[in-house]
Amino acid sequence: MIRVQNLTKRYARATAVDQISFAVEKGQIVGFLGPNGAGKTTTMRMLTCFLPPSAGTATIAGFDVLEQPFEVKKRIGYLPESPPIYPEMETVEYLRFVGRLKGLSGAMLEERINYVCDRCFVADVKTKLLGKLSKGYRQRVGLAQAIIHNPDVLILDEPTAGLDPKQINETRDLIKSLAGDHTIILSTHILPEVEQTCEQVVIINKGKLVATDSVRNLQERARGAETILIEVAPRASAPDASLTLQIQQRLERIPGVSRVVCREPSGPDMVFEAESQHGQLIRGDLARAVVESGWDLNELRPASMSLEEIFLQLTGSETHSEPDKTPAPQRIPASEPNA
Amino acid sequence: MRNTWTICRKELRSYFVSPVAYLLLAMFSLIFGFFFWNALGYFVIEGIEMQMRGQAIPMNINEQIIRPLLSNASVLGLFFIPMITMRLFAEEKRTGTIELLTTSPVRDLEIVLGKWSAALILYACLLLFTALNFSFLFLYGNPDWKPLAVGYLGLLLQAGGLLAIGTFISTLTKNQIIAGAATFGVCLLLWVLEWVSGYESATWATVLAYLSVITHFDSFGRGVIEIKDTVFYFTLIFLGLFFTSRSMESLRWRS
Numbered sequence: 001m002i003r004v005q006n007l008t009k010r011y012a013r014a015t016a017v018d019q020i021s022f023a024v025e026k027g028q029i030v031g032f033l034g035p036n037g038a039g040k041t042t043t044m045r046m047l048t049c050f051l052p053p054s055a056g057t058a059t060i061a062g063f064d065v066l067e068q069p070f071e072v073k074k075r076i077g078y079l080p081e082s083p084p085i086y087p088e089m090e091t092v093e094y095l096r097f098v099g100r101l102k103g104l105s106g107a108m109l110e111e112r113i114n115y116v117c118d119r120c121f122v123a124d125v126k127t128k129l130l131g132k133l134s135k136g137y138r139q140r141v142g143l144a145q146a147i148i149h150n151p152d153v154l155i156l157d158e159p160t161a162g163l164d165p166k167q168i169n170e171t172r173d174l175i176k177s178l179a180g181d182h183t184i185i186l187s188t189h190i191l192p193e194v195e196q197t198c199e200q201v202v203i204i205n206k207g208k209l210v211a212t213d214s215v216r217n218l219q220e221r222a223r224g225a226e227t228i229l230i231e232v233a234p235r236a237s238a239p240d241a242s243l244t245l246q247i248q249q250r251l252e253r254i255p256g257v258s259r260v261v262c263r264e265p266s267g268p269d270m271v272f273e274a275e276s277q278h279g280q281l282i283r284g285d286l287a288r289a290v291v292e293s294g295w296d297l298n299e300l301r302p303a304s305m306s307l308e309e310i311f312l313q314l315t316g317s318e319t320h321s322e323p324d325k326t327p328a329p330q331r332i333p334a335s336e337p338n339a
Numbered sequence: 340m341r342n343t344w345t346i347c348r349k350e351l352r353s354y355f356v357s358p359v360a361y362l363l364l365a366m367f368s369l370i371f372g373f374f375f376w377n378a379l380g381y382f383v384i385e386g387i388e389m390q391m392r393g394q395a396i397p398m399n400i401n402e403q404i405i406r407p408l409l410s411n412a413s414v415l416g417l418f419f420i421p422m423i424t425m426r427l428f429a430e431e432k433r434t435g436t437i438e439l440l441t442t443s444p445v446r447d448l449e450i451v452l453g454k455w456s457a458a459l460i461l462y463a464c465l466l467l468f469t470a471l472n473f474s475f476l477f478l479y480g481n482p483d484w485k486p487l488a489v490g491y492l493g494l495l496l497q498a499g500g501l502l503a504i505g506t507f508i509s510t511l512t513k514n515q516i517i518a519g520a521a522t523f524g525v526c527l528l529l530w531v532l533e534w535v536s537g538y539e540s541a542t543w544a545t546v547l548a549y550l551s552v553i554t555h556f557d558s559f560g561r562g563v564i565e566i567k568d569t570v571f572y573f574t575l576i577f578l579g580l581f582f583t584s585r586s587m588e589s590l591r592w593r594s
Contacts, residue, residue: 045438048438048442049441049442050438050441050442050591051591052591070444073442073443073444074444076442078438078439078442080435080438080439081435082434082435084434084435084436084437084438084439085436086349086353086434086436087434088352088353088356088357089349089352089353093352097345097349098439098443100341100342100345101342101345101346101439101440101443101444101445102443102444103444105341145439
C-alpha cells in the first residue's frame with residue numbers, strides 16, 4: 001500500500017530525512033518511532049504531499065507523491081501534530097467543510113459525518129464550537145476529519161500527544177479499531193504505544209532508518225534475557241559496603257544468573273539488578289537465596305525491559321558506542337551482547 | 340469551482356461569526372455616513388446661497404455629492420482592505436490548518452480564488468452600507484443611477500486588485516499584523532504615487548502616476564467605463580492572484 005524508497009529531504013543546512021526505505025502492506029498499523037526531531041513529521045509530510053522530497057520516491061496505493069499528488073491526496077487521511085481545526089466552527093460544520101474538500105456531497109456526506117461522529121465518539125459535541133473543546137475532543141475531531149472520506153491510508157502524527165492517560169487509551173483503541181479498513185502509519189516517541197497498537201515498527205533517528213521489524217519479533221528478542229530488580233534489607237546490622245559485596249556475591253553464585261549490579265542505595269534497602277542468562281528463569285532462586293541467607297526480601301520484580309532498551313541502544317549514541325555508520329535497513333540484532 | 344465555493348463559504352463564515360465583519364461594517368458605515376452628512380450639508384448651504392444671490396446655475400447631485408463621495412469611498416477602502424485580507428493565509432499558517440487545505444484534493448488556485456472572492460464579497464457588503472446613504476438621494480431627489488452604478492463597479496474592481504495584493508502578502512508571513520501592515524503600506528503607496536504628476540511631467544513620473552490605483556478610478560467616478568482603466572484593474576487582480584498561487588506553491592518548497 002505504501003512504498004518508500006530512499007526518501008530524502010534536505011534543507012539548506014541540514015538533512016532532515018536521509019534515504020529512508022520501508023513498505024507497508026494493506027490493513028497494517030505501522031508505528032513510526034523516533035526521538036523528537038528524528039524526522040518523523042518531515043517523512044509524514046512528504047507522504048501527504050505537503051512537502052516534496054529532495055530525492056527518492058514514495059508511492060501510496062501505486063501513485064507517486066510527486067507525479068500524481070492529486071490522486072494521492074484523495075486516498076489519504078492526515079492528522080497533523082496539532083489537529084487542523086478552525087476554532088470558530090462547530091464540529092459538524094467543520095466535518096462538513098472537510099468532507100466537501102475531500103469530494104463528498106449530499107446524502108453521502110451527511111451519512112459519513114454521522115458515521116465518523118459515532119466512530120470517534122464526538123457525537124455529543126456535534127454542535128459545540130471547536131475552540132471550546134478540550135484537547136482530547138479536538139484530537140478526536142481531528143481523527144474524525146482524517147477518516148471522513150474513508151481513505152485507504154491514514155497518516156497520524158503523534159495522535160496521542162498531550163492527552164491524559166484515559167484519553168490515550170481511548171484513542172489507541174480507536175486507532176486499533178480502524179485498522180483493517182485502513183492502512184495506518186502513526187508516529188510517536190512513546191514506546192508502549194507502539195507495543196500496544198502497532199504490528200510493525202519503523203525506528204528512525206536523526207533522519208536515518210535504524211530498524212524495521214514486527215513488534216512481536218522485537219518483544220520476543222527482548223524477552224530472551226530477563227532483568228530482575230531485588231530489594232534486600234539486612235535484618236540486624238546497617239547496610240555497609242562489605243555486606244553489599246557479600247549479597248552481590250551470593251546472588252552471583254545462583255545458576256542462570258549472568259550478572260549482578262548494585263544500584264545506588266536509597267534508604268536502608270539495597271537494590272540489586274540481576275540479569276538472567278538467555279532463556280533462564282531465576283526469580284525463584286533469587287528469592288530463596290536471599291531469605292535463606294537471613295536477609296529480608298522487600299521487593300522482587302522484573303525490571304521494565306523491552307523495546308525501550310533496544311530503542312535506546314539503537315538511537316542513543318551515548319549508550320552504544322557504535323560509530324555513526326548505521327547501514328540502511330537492518331534487522332534488529334537477535335540478542336544484545338550485554339543483555 | 341465547487342471547492343472554490345466551499346472555501347469561499349468557510350471564509351465568509353469565519354468573517355461573520357467573529358466580530359471582524361461587524362466591526363469593519365460599523366466603522367466603514369460610520370465614517371462614510373459622516374462623509375455623506377458633510378457632503379449633503381455643503382450641498383444644501385450652497386443651494387441656499389445661490390438662491391439668495393439669485394443665481395440660477397443648475398445644481399447636480401451626481402456631480403456635487405455622488406462623485407466626490409465615491410472617490411472618498413475608494414480612499415476609505417484603502418484603509419479597510421488590509422484588515423480584510425491580513426488573516427486569509429497568515430492565520431492558517433500560524434494555526435497549521437494550511438496543512439489540511441494543502442493535503443486535500445484541492446488545487447492551489449481554487450483555494451486562492453475561494454479566499455479572494457470571500458474577501459471581495461465582504462468588501463461588497465461594506466459598499467452595500469454606503470448604498471443606504473445614497474438611497475436617501477433617490478428618495479428626495481432625482482440623481483442619475485447609471486454613473487452611480489459605474490462608480491460601484493469601479494470601486495469593486497479597484498478593491499479586487501488591492502485585495503488580491505493583500506491576499507498575496509498574507510501568504511508571505513505567519514503573522515497577521517505584519518501582513519496587515521505591509522498591505523497597508525502597499526495600498527497607501529499605490530494611492531500616493533499619483534502625486535508626482537502634480538509637479539513632474541517626465542516619463543518616469545507619468546509611469547508612476549499610471550501605477551496609482553486612484554488615477555484609474557477617476558473615469559469610473561465620472562460614470563464612464565474606460566477600457567484602459569478596466570484593463571488596469573483586471574491586470575492588478577490577475578497579477579495579485581497569480582503571485583498568490585505561486586507563493587502558495589512555494590510554501591512547500593520553502594517550509
